[in-house]
Amino acid sequence: MTATRPTDPGAEPPSGPGPAPLQAPPKAPERILMKGNEAIAEAAIQAGCDAYFGYPITPQAEILEWMARRMPELGRVFVQAESELGAINMALGAAATGARVLVSSSSPGTSLMAEGMSYMAGSEVPMVFVDIMRGGPGLGSIGPSQGDYFQMVKGHGHGDYRTPVLAPSSIAEAIDLVADAYEIAERYRTPVVILADGTLGQAMEPVVPAYRMPPRPAFDWAVGGAGAAGRRPRVVRSLHLKPEDLEAHNEHLQAKYRAIEAAEVRWTGELLQDAELVIVAYGTAARVARTAIRQARKGGLRAGLFRPISLWPFPSAALAELATRARGILTVELSAGQMVEDVRLAVEGRAPVAFHGRTGGMVPTPDEVLAALRHLWAITPPRSREEVTGERPPRRTARSVPLEDLEPPARQVRTAQTAAPDVDEPALQEVWR
Amino acid sequence: MTAPLLDRSAAAASDASPAVAAPAATSPRIIAGRPALLEDKSTHYCPGCGHGVIHRLLAELLGELGVAERTIAVAPVGCSVFAYDYIDVDWVESPHGRAPAVATGIRRVRPEAFVLMYQGDGDLAAIGTGEIVHAAARGERITAVFVNNGIYGMTGGQMAPTTLLGQKTTSSPIGRDERLMGDPIPITEMLAVLPTVAYAARGTLADAASIGRLKAMLRRAMEIQVRDAGFAIVEVLSNCPVGWGMTAQESIDHLTVVAETYPVGVLVDRLKAAAAAAPAASVPAAAPPKPSPAGSTESPEA
Numbered sequence: 001m002t003a004t005r006p007t008d009p010g011a012e013p014p015s016g017p018g019p020a021p022l023q024a025p026p027k028a029p030e031r032i033l034m035k036g037n038e039a040i041a042e043a044a045i046q047a048g049c050d051a052y053f054g055y056p057i058t059p060q061a062e063i064l065e066w067m068a069r070r071m072p073e074l075g076r077v078f079v080q081a082e083s084e085l086g087a088i089n090m091a092l093g094a095a096a097t098g099a100r101v102l103v104s105s106s107s108p109g110t111s112l113m114a115e116g117m118s119y120m121a122g123s124e125v126p127m128v129f130v131d132i133m134r135g136g137p138g139l140g141s142i143g144p145s146q147g148d149y150f151q152m153v154k155g156h157g158h159g160d161y162r163t164p165v166l167a168p169s170s171i172a173e174a175i176d177l178v179a180d181a182y183e184i185a186e187r188y189r190t191p192v193v194i195l196a197d198g199t200l201g202q203a204m205e206p207v208v209p210a211y212r213m214p215p216r217p218a219f220d221w222a223v224g225g226a227g228a229a230g231r232r233p234r235v236v237r238s239l240h241l242k243p244e245d246l247e248a249h250n251e252h253l254q255a256k257y258r259a260i261e262a263a264e265v266r267w268t269g270e271l272l273q274d275a276e277l278v279i280v281a282y283g284t285a286a287r288v289a290r291t292a293i294r295q296a297r298k299g300g301l302r303a304g305l306f307r308p309i310s311l312w313p314f315p316s317a318a319l320a321e322l323a324t325r326a327r328g329i330l331t332v333e334l335s336a337g338q339m340v341e342d343v344r345l346a347v348e349g350r351a352p353v354a355f356h357g358r359t360g361g362m363v364p365t366p367d368e369v370l371a372a373l374r375h376l377w378a379i380t381p382p383r384s385r386e387e388v389t390g391e392r393p394p395r396r397t398a399r400s401v402p403l404e405d406l407e408p409p410a411r412q413v414r415t416a417q418t419a420a421p422d423v424d425e426p427a428l429q430e431v432w433r
Numbered sequence: 434m435t436a437p438l439l440d441r442s443a444a445a446a447s448d449a450s451p452a453v454a455a456p457a458a459t460s461p462r463i464i465a466g467r468p469a470l471l472e473d474k475s476t477h478y479c480p481g482c483g484h485g486v487i488h489r490l491l492a493e494l495l496g497e498l499g500v501a502e503r504t505i506a507v508a509p510v511g512c513s514v515f516a517y518d519y520i521d522v523d524w525v526e527s528p529h530g531r532a533p534a535v536a537t538g539i540r541r542v543r544p545e546a547f548v549l550m551y552q553g554d555g556d557l558a559a560i561g562t563g564e565i566v567h568a569a570a571r572g573e574r575i576t577a578v579f580v581n582n583g584i585y586g587m588t589g590g591q592m593a594p595t596t597l598l599g600q601k602t603t604s605s606p607i608g609r610d611e612r613l614m615g616d617p618i619p620i621t622e623m624l625a626v627l628p629t630v631a632y633a634a635r636g637t638l639a640d641a642a643s644i645g646r647l648k649a650m651l652r653r654a655m656e657i658q659v660r661d662a663g664f665a666i667v668e669v670l671s672n673c674p675v676g677w678g679m680t681a682q683e684s685i686d687h688l689t690v691v692a693e694t695y696p697v698g699v700l701v702d703r704l705k706a707a708a709a710a711a712p713a714a715s716v717p718a719a720a721p722p723k724p725s726p727a728g729s730t731e732s733p734e735a
Contacts, residue, residue, distance in 0.1 A: 051542050077541040081534065082567035089531035089564070093538025096525040097505065097546075101538075119528050223523035224505045224539070224546045235517045237508070237526035 029208040036200045037062035039171045039207065040104070040130055043178035045070055046211030049128075050099040051077035053087040055109060058142040059198040060132035063104040084109040088116030095125045096236040098222030100182060104130035106198070107148050108139060110156075117191055118157025121253075122238030124221070126185035128178065129163075130194045132201035133334075135361040143361015144198035146283060149338035152193050153311045160250055162257045164264060165193040165311040167282040171205040177309070179212040184264055186217050188256055195311060197334055199284040199363065260313055267308045267315035269322075271297070275304025276383070277373055278322055280343050281332040282308050284363065289332050292369035303373055311339065316346035323350035325388050328380040332369055333357040352380050468492040470501055470521045477515055481681025483638045483671030484513050487580060490648050491549070492520050498655055500547040505539050507532045511553040512587045513580065522549075530561025533568035536575045547658060548574070554581045554595040558620045565624070569664045572629030576654045577666040579621065582673040583691065590676035594618045597694055602676070617694055621668040625700040631663030633700040637670040639688040643697070650699065662704050670695055 034042075041063045044052070052067040064080065071078035077094070081087035084105055095101045105113060110131045120127055133148045135141035152165050164184050168174035174196060181192040223234050240246035271293060272278065279289040286307045296303040306322060308315050323329060329351050331340040340355045347353055356372040358364045385391075467473060471492035478484050495501045504522040508514050510529035517524035527535040536550045557565050557579050568575060584602055585591040591604035595617050599608040609617075625633035632654050636647030647669060654665035670691050672684035679687060 051538070053538065079537065079541060079571075082563050085531060086534040086537075086564055086567060089528060089534035090538035090541070092527070092531075093507070093525055093535035093540075094542040095538070096535075097539055097543050099542040115528055116531070119526075123526065223525055224503070224543045229502045233517075233521045233523050235524045235526070237517065237524070239514060239526055 029210075031206050031208050033204050034171055034207050034209065035062060035204045036171045036174060036196065036202065037132065038066045039209065040174050040178055040194065040196075040201075041066035041070070041102075042209070043175040043211060044102040044128065044182075045074065045076075046209075046213060047179045047182050048100050048213045048216065049076070049102045049182075051079075051091075051094045052102045052104075053079050053081055053090040053094070054104055055081050055084050055087050057084075057106045057109045059134055059144070059201050060104050060106045060130065062201070063130060063132075067102070084112035085115070088113040088120075091127050092116055092120055092123075092125060095120070095127045096123070096222065097224045098219040100186075100216075101127045102130070103127060104132070106132045106201075107134045107136050107145070107151075110148060110151065114151070114157040116157075117163065118155075118159050118161065119238050120191045121157070121161035121163060122159060122249075123236050124189035124253075125191070125236060126182075126189050127191045128181045128185055128194065129191050131196070133195065133197045135359065141361040142198065144200075144202075144284060144334060144363060145359065145361060146197050146285060146334040146338070147336075147359065148195065149311065149333070149335060152195050153314075153339075153342070156193075161253060162260070162312055163191050163193050164188075164260055164313070165195050166266070167195045167309060167311050168200060169283055169286045169307060169309075170207075171200065171203070172207040172210070173309075174200065175207065175209050175211065179214055183214040184260075186214070188260055189221070190256070190260075195283070197284050198361075264310055265313045265315045265318075266310040267306065267318055269307065270305040271302075272304040272306065272322065274302050275322075276327040277301065277303040277376060278306050278326045278329045279303060279332055279369070279373070280306045280308070280319065280329060280339070282311060282339065283334075285332045285334055288364055288366055289369055291366040292373065295366060295370050296373050301373060301377060308339075311342075314342045314346065316342070319343065319346040320348065320350060323347040325383065326351045327383050328376040329353045330369075330372055330376050331355045331357075332364060332372075334363060335359060352376070468496055470496050472519045472521060474519070476519055478512065479673075479675045481672065481674040481684060482512070482586075483582065483669070483673075484516075484580065486638055486644060487578065487669055487671065488516060488519050490644070490651055491551075491578065494648065494652055494655055495520070495522060495547075495549070498652070498659065500655070500659065503545060504547045504549055505543065506549040506551065507536045507539070509552040509556040510587075511556050511585070513551055513553060514587075516551050530556050530559070531564055532556065533561065533564040533573070533575070533577070537568050537571070537573050540573050540575055547655075548576070549655075550575055550577045552577065552579055553586070554579070554583065554593045555585045558594045558618050562620070565620070569624045569627050569630050569666070572631075572663045574658050574661055575664060576651075576658045577664070578651070578654075579666055579668040580671050581668050581695065582671040582676070583617075584673050584676040586673045586676050590673070594620075595695075597691065601678075619695065621666060622700060624664075624666060627664075628703075629663050630666065630701060631703045632657045632665035632667075634666075634702075635668040635670065635695060635697050635700065637688050637692055637697050638672065639670070639685065639692070653702065657704060660704065668695070670697065 054064040067078050091101045091103045131148055133145045135143045135145040136147045166177045168177050185192040240249050281289040289305055293303045331343045333339055335357050336359050337355045337357055344353050354376045501522055506522050506524045508517050508524050508526045509532050532550050532552050536548050540548045581595050583595045584593050590602055592602040596609050598611055601608050621633050621635055624630050634650040636650045637643045650667045654667045657665040670688050674681045674684040677684050
């Protein structure tokens with residue numbers, strides 16, 4: 001992700017095509033220390049958020065608090081709702097009028113918001129929704145987690161629908177993605193989720209904030225507002241009682257989702273050029289993976305990182321292509337294994353897929369991930385040169401690797417980490433040759 | 434939507450006179466007609482149902498008050514979800530019980546709008562209790578129309594929180610038993626105690642005179658919003674002939690029995706009370722008693 005956009009939050013963006021109006025040269029970007037939650041809140045404000053609705057919950061309460069102070073200062077709307085049900089439905093009402101709306105919560109709260117998300121998807125109301133994930137299930141813990149992947153990526157509420165989900169891996173990227181999320185939401189008339197774990201919400205990082213305000217499209221569907229006189233009444237609704245009507249509506253939604261899948265896939269990679277082992281990870285897990293990959297390379301193990309940024313649409317095609325060359329794929333998550341299902345669906349047996357995760361607010365250490373990489377190396381056969389160069393079609397099945405071997409026993413991994421931080425290096429060197 | 438393109442700016446004018454073709458000089462004088470904002474179509478409501486009368490009153494009033502063009506109405510879940518097919522204003526459909534939250538969102542970002550909310554008793558007094566209490570407590574400038582027919586009509590006549598004691602429904606087949614199923618909730622009275630509720634009243638569809646009084650209540654509740662005075666709610670005792678297992682006429686007559694549990698009348702009108710108190714305000718009022726500090730164990734006698 002680039003952070004090179006001029007920082008001029010006060011300026012109105014040019015609307016529509018045509019040359020941008022002359023602007024004063026941007027001030028030298030200032031490097032400041034920001035907390036993730038506050039950066040997300042301010043990025044929404046700078047992206048033109050008109051209204052924020054929320055309810056206190058750890059570890060995202062700073063978003064609510066930041067908005068409570070900043071929104072009234074700017075003459076914009078802030079309401080602390082009576083519940084998450086209240087907050088998401090206030091968002092539905094405000095967004096139905098065409099306002100730019102932000103809602104944020106954390107795992108137990110987002111469960112309550114599932115109903116509203118389904119209604120907003122059904123009635124095609126754009127909104128940006130932030131989930132700062134904590135440990136679950138139930139009340140769980142307030143520690144970081146990626147346990148809401150299924151909830152957010154697979155639909156959240158009831159019915160056949162999809163929600164674009166963007167997963168930042170740093171605070172600077174979170175700022176970028178908030179503006180992108182408003183663009184996607186308004187372009188496709190859909191709620192868009194920013195999915196981050198509690199670490200990203202709570203951590204502070206130096207950033208050069210690259211705020212951006214997307215141009216405001218003209219809505220021909222929003223209720224109220226100027227121009228209501230003389231036009232047909234408008235209804236924002238998700239009810240279509242006739243089966244024929246609802247099927248037509250669903251087909252329309254599905255066509256929209258296909259368009260999003262074609263245009264909005266985002267991912268990034270590191271050291272993939274010569275990678276024999278590929279780690280797939282997002283958010284905080286990707287940062288841990290990056291450290292492990294550096295360590296692995298020092299030991300001669302060629303590993304690389306594939307980091308999905310859009311969790312839906314999932315970057316399946318790119319990952320499938322990588323899988324034809326990789327010797328093995330390791331998915332690392334702060335969960336018991338959720339994204340790994342999408343990884344396996346994308347890979348379709350082109351390479352063995354292993355998983356390493358921690359739950360409950362625990363974060364995998366780089367040593368754990370390194371051990372999992374080495375384990376994967378040890379149990380997978382090498383790719384032939386012809387397969388890697390494409391001279392021969394790649395094999396489609398994870399031959400000779402029993403599925404149970406792909407799951408490194410967590411206990412064993414941790415024992416290795418605590419007992420011998422650097423496992424038997426000479427033995428591994430042998431395997432690598 | 435098959436709604437014809439309406440010049441809704443003419444709605445106010447056309448409501449004063451009937452919105453039907455001008456009669457020939459020899460025809461009898463027409464003294465009533467369809468309000469311009471009410472769609473000319475058959476509704477999906479059962480014969481004898483009260484929703485049609487309430488829809489008509491609202492269509493008349495939105496026109497008479499001249500607020501139709503800036504109205505954003507919120508439809509509930511229940512029989513009246515299709516209100517958006519019958520009254521020609523902008524509508525947002527709300528999840529079950531959440532209409533007060535949806536209306537709050539609209540109100541906050543569109544201060545110029547006239548926000549009308551239509552909810553049934555299952556919607557407002559059961560699943561949406563939290564939302565209605567807090568919207569009222571925040572004093573949202575919303576006009577709430579609360580249709581109390583004591584039953585879940587759309588899902589087949591199950592017991593509602595407002596169902597009368599002893600009343601048989603499909604989910605209280607031997608009648609509502611207080612010990613097992615609780616007492617009917619007088620939620621409008623409960624809301625009326627909040628200082629942010631500027632107007633709370635209960636009307637009934639029992640007879641023509643009552644409908645006239647109900648219209649005056651609805652008009653007042655709308656004026657409260659136009660005058661930015663606070664939250665306003667009108668409960669309407671309505672009938673459900675099918676759910677109650679009665680003929681249309683029997684169900685209308687039964688509204689007299691319903692009114693014994695839910696007395697009809699204005700519960701609070703703070704704007705009127707303030708106006709009445711205004712002359713007295715010139716006389717210095719006695720200082721209110723100071724609240725004793727929290728946790729104080731000192732008794733006045735000590």
